Amino acid sequence: MEDLNQVLQQRRKKAGEMADLGVELYPNTFKPAHHIIDILPQDVRDDHELPLQEGEKVIAGRIIAMRKFGKAAFLQIQDESGRGQVYIKKSAVGEESFKVFNKLDIGDLAGFHGTLFRTQKGEPTLHVSSFKLITKSLRPLPEKFHGLTDVEIRYRQRYVDLIVNPEVRETFRKRVEIIRLMREFLVSRQFMEVETPMMHPIAGGATAKPFQTHHNALDMDLYLRVAPELYLKRLLVGGFERVFEINRNFRNEGLSTRHNPEFTMLEFYQAYATYAELMDLTEEMVTSICQKVNGTLEINFEEQQVDLTAPWQRFTMDEALEQVGGIDPAILADPAQIMALATEKGLQLEKKSGPGKAKMELFDLLVEEKLINPTFITAYPTEVSPLARRNDDNPDVTDRFELFVTGRELANGFSELNDPVDQCERLEKQVAERGEDEEIFPEVDYDFVRALEYGMPPAAGEGIGIDRLAMLLTNAPSIRDVILFPHMKPEKG
């Protein structure tokens, strides 16, 4: 505490002086009766003719600016609803009280009683009759004009970011609203929200590096889930026909503007539905959410203009490679030529990879980033879709789609494979072909196979990345802008 800088020392000194004046620094007795937005709303502020509400008003909030004039002062107060102005003068609150007022700092939480009036410039203002310190702040807020812009501090000390950057609060309100609307949409369609384990004995449901942990009493290793898929499907076996889960997945991989080690996914499964129906559902869900959250389906995402108006473009994988990627259809039809093309493009394919994997790599390279407006890609190679149902007419591809917007994958869905024998073979094949990456722990979930043996109804399921959807709808360039407390390395090494 000896090395506190000057500003922090001043704050502590003032706090002590207030205590000496008999002021309680952290009381919990003040009850605000109004939100600032309700008594000082924007339309009243804009129209100087509109009448103000009568009677005594009681607000509480953080002091974010002070303009003092000796015997009077204007304060800018911020509560959850917004910002508003209060006016305090010595003659109105009394000498003793004004002494306390002069010890208040920017950043303190305080409560105010008063009545509304308009200043000479027309700004609606609370004329304070009495006030009370609610919480003393011992740290100064960032400078008022530029605010807090250092992204490292913004992420590490999100609380400060939220105090001083209103648009950040707005982004997270939108995120919460997106999730609320998503729930509402699914519940209204008779989906049931469920919770499945976050700790898995087998890291299944997706190919990703898991976080490992250990249960001491049971002396067993566990993995934080990389996907809830295999548990949600068990529920279909159990007889729940429409289930969804909105929760965190964990992947022990690199960080980027699009990846956080823990991220939020919606996964949902609908019995007797096909992937084609889920594409329709996705269109309807995302457009309705966007319309409600943003009031429009036009999005400016970074430099790009995106139009979410349905229907969305649909391509098969081969169509996309041909029409967007510019690959000759004759090459696409010939596995050997596809492999050769991938090599020619400099793609590093593992020995066991086949033409399906090669197509995926070519898609990532040549097509993905060009899909700006929402686009469904269908007919994914069976080779890269271990949990998806084969197409009835062409067993080399699956009844699967992925949704791309602004060059990013937003959703992945498919008609579910419910043939236990086929499923078991594919999982075993997948395990057999892995092994080069020691950070992936390949194991077949035989209990899942057993569940399928009891019979899972035909179904379709889908996952939607909530963080990426929130990025799209709030025009956030980094996933860290839509996660309240993104992962950071420790401050001191």
Place this chain on the structure above:
RNA sequence: GGGCCGUUAACUCAGCUGGUAGAGUAUCUGACUUUUAAUCAGAGAGUCGCGCGUUCGAGCCGCGCACGGCCCA
């Protein structure tokens, strides 16, 4: 993991060819009873991310490390 960039007062940023630290805001003191980034006068405030090196001398040059950003894998 690789490349590039950044880290200077609480915040936002300057800092020349290497010569020993600057501004605005915030803070403190004084003036001021309708301000709007209030104004006016004055003052204090720094481990220049950390370490090592080069040099008579390093915020600045070199090497290493930490954290962060962007791009790539």
